[in-house]
Amino acid sequence: MKFVHIARNTFRESVRDRVLYNLVVFVLLLVVAAVVIGRIAVGQEAKIIVDAGLSAMTVFGLLIAIFLGLGLVTKEIEKRTLANILSKPVRRAEFILGKYLGLSLTLLVNAVVMAVAITLALLYAQGGADSLQWRLWPTAFLLWLELLIVTAVALLFSCFSSPALSALFTLLVFLIGRWSLDLKLFAETASSPATRWLSRALYHLLPNLANFNFINQTAYGQVVPWQLLVGNTAYAVCYIAAVLAAAVLIFERRDFK
Amino acid sequence: MIPALAIENLTQDYTTGFWRKRSLRALDGLSLRVEAGEVFGFLGPNGAGKTTTFKILMRMQRPTAGTARILGCALDDLAMRARIGYLPEQPYFYDYLTAREFLLYCGVLCDLPKQAAAARTETLLAQVGLTEAAAQPLRKFSKGMLQRVGLAQALINDPEMLFLDEPMSGLDPLGRREVRDLIARLRQQGKTIFFSSHILTDVEAMCDRVAILHRGRLVESGKLSDILKARSNELEAVISGVNETALAALRGFALELQPTPQGARVRLRSDRDLARLVDITQQAAGRVVSLNPVRESLEDLFVREITGQVNDP
Structure with a gap:
């Protein structure tokens, strides 16, 4: 259970490094949006607050997932803190898992505080309780799952690539993953067999993140179907497990000069 | 009797260059034995292969050839890891933690129950003279203070064997004296100490045996009284x-x-x-x-x- 200690320490690091300060910026933006939009878009406030709030949650979360995700391992190597950990009775796999869970916890706290802020903004804008205020929570949960996948991918890249390249690769994976349905369509319609094969391989290999984005539908009053919620959770767990297993496999074989 | 450390024919090659790859031999067939209860000095100029040896022993690298056993166990034996302590050459620790939090963290990673780790932390903070600074984040520590924290974390699990990579570096004369006294006390407690140093007078004062490494090769090894002609x-x-x-x-x-x-x-x-x-x-x-x-x-x-x-x- 040493990964629990490592996870707790990773979470503590992000708190002490003032990562959660992004929440202050987020809340300020949301307050301004709620007040300003309420005046200029009468009748549309709730929709816009949900849309803008959840989109901002994605952007802020993505920045944390990519940049902190990359630093999880590279910082420990560069700052030479890894030598101290590996000399102790800790498996490399426990280290990777602990680091990953620590950042997942940071993202969870971030997502929960942001969702609470959006709920409060809606309460203010709608002048009372409304079903939309709870319906945004499953959507926020899906966004958190999406960020967990991105974090795992960032961690995987950082196990063998430089931070700059890893950031680029992770961002590309996120973007392609978000447009995975277009990639599937392209795979079906491309004229060249090689392109078709490559697109299909990429479609299956890269995470299908399109299903995790339910922001628009939520803003228009839909609720996330439970089948989608369960299916996406299972998909995220399996995908993350596979990516982390690959990261561990690479990290186990790596020499630190 | 099983030696505390047995290194057999340890060799480490590094590949350099991007297009035209060349092999660089950092460690060349190093063999040595450290007996239990010994204070063993590992000497050599910069680039001799001392830190490479420590890195192999501490699982940061896998050797190109050769084997090493600590306390009779293979290097990846986790139970053995709980019985040793290690001070890295330049101790960079988590600077957002306080000294107390850091030692506690090291304690639980070494399988100590939380209460035992907390008690051991306080003892060691007092032993290395950091009780007053225990609640300060490590980023505010001087190099000498970090070295003391490094020594304390190496001792957190009351190890049978200690690996100290340049334990005197960054310390003022008083600090060096304290480390020397600490090593003497540890020797009295029957602990085995394997350490590298550039400060030869300290080595001379503390070691039972030494090994001298140069360009990855062992050039001299034995009792100080025998090899000092x-x-x-x-x-x-x-x-x-x-x-x-x-x-x-x-x-x-x-x-x-x-x-x-x-x-x-x-x-x-x-x-x-x-x-x-x-x-x-x-x-x-x-x-x-x-x-x-x-x-x-x-x-x-x-x-x-x-x-x-x-x-x-």
Whole structure:
């Protein structure tokens, strides 16, 4: 259970490094949006607050997932803190898992505080309780799952690539993953067999993140179907497990000069 | 008896260059044994392969060839890891943690129950003189203070064997003295200590045996008394209570004479000059405080092995 200690320490690091300060910026933006939009878009406030709030949650979360995700391992190597950990009775796999869970916890706290802020903004804008205020929570949960996948991918890249390249690769994976349905369509319609094969391989290999984005539908009053919620959770767990297993496999074989 | 550390034919090659790859041998067939309860000095100039050896022992690298066993166990044996302590060369620790939090974290990673880790943390903080600074984040610590934290974390699990990579670096003379005393205390407790250092006087004062590494190869290994050759028949005498006339007489035949507040330190060519020294000292109503054969210093040996020259005074 040493990964629990490592996870707790990773979470503590992000708190002490003032990562959660992004929440202050987020809340300020949301307050301004709620007040300003309420005046200029009468009748549309709730929709816009949900849309803008959840989109901002994605952007802020993505920045944390990519940049902190990359630093999880590279910082420990560069700052030479890894030598101290590996000399102790800790498996490399426990280290990777602990680091990953620590950042997942940071993202969870971030997502929960942001969702609470959006709920409060809606309460203010709608002048009372409304079903939309709870319906945004499953959507926020899906966004958190999406960020967990991105974090795992960032961690995987950082196990063998430089931070700059890893950031680029992770961002590309996120973007392609978000447009995975277009990639599937392209795979079906491309004229060249090689392109078709490559697109299909990429479609299956890269995470299908399109299903995790339910922001628009939520803003228009839909609720996330439970089948989608369960299916996406299972998909995220399996995908993350596979990516982390690959990261561990690479990290186990790596020499630190 | 199982040796505390057994290194057999350890070799490490690095590949350099991007297009035209070249192999660089950092460690070349290193073999050595450290017995339980020994204080073993691991010496060598920069780039000799000392840190590479530590990295292999601490699971940061896998060797190209050869094996090493600590306390009779393979390097990836986790139960063995709970029985050793390690101080890295430049101790960079989590600077957002306080010294107390860091030691506690190291304790639980070494399988200590939380309460035992907390108690051990307080003991060690007091032992390395950091109780007052225990609640400060490590980023506010000086290099010497970090070195003490490093030593404390290496001792958190009360290890049987300690690996200390340059434990004296960054310490002022007082700090070095404290580390030396600490190592002496640990030796009394029966712990095995394997450490590298550049400060040869410290090594000389503390080690039972040493190994000298140069360009990845072992060039000398053994008991200090065996490998430090006695230099001809020279003697060094310390005398006290003598006057200037006596000192002038001694200067007539001594190889070297250094006045001290109490008297002088005199180097003699051989014991034939000894009788004259005793006569002169007694006539001046002085006293011979000590008499020792002049041995080659570890520094001389080091220079001789590394450059092939003896550093003759």
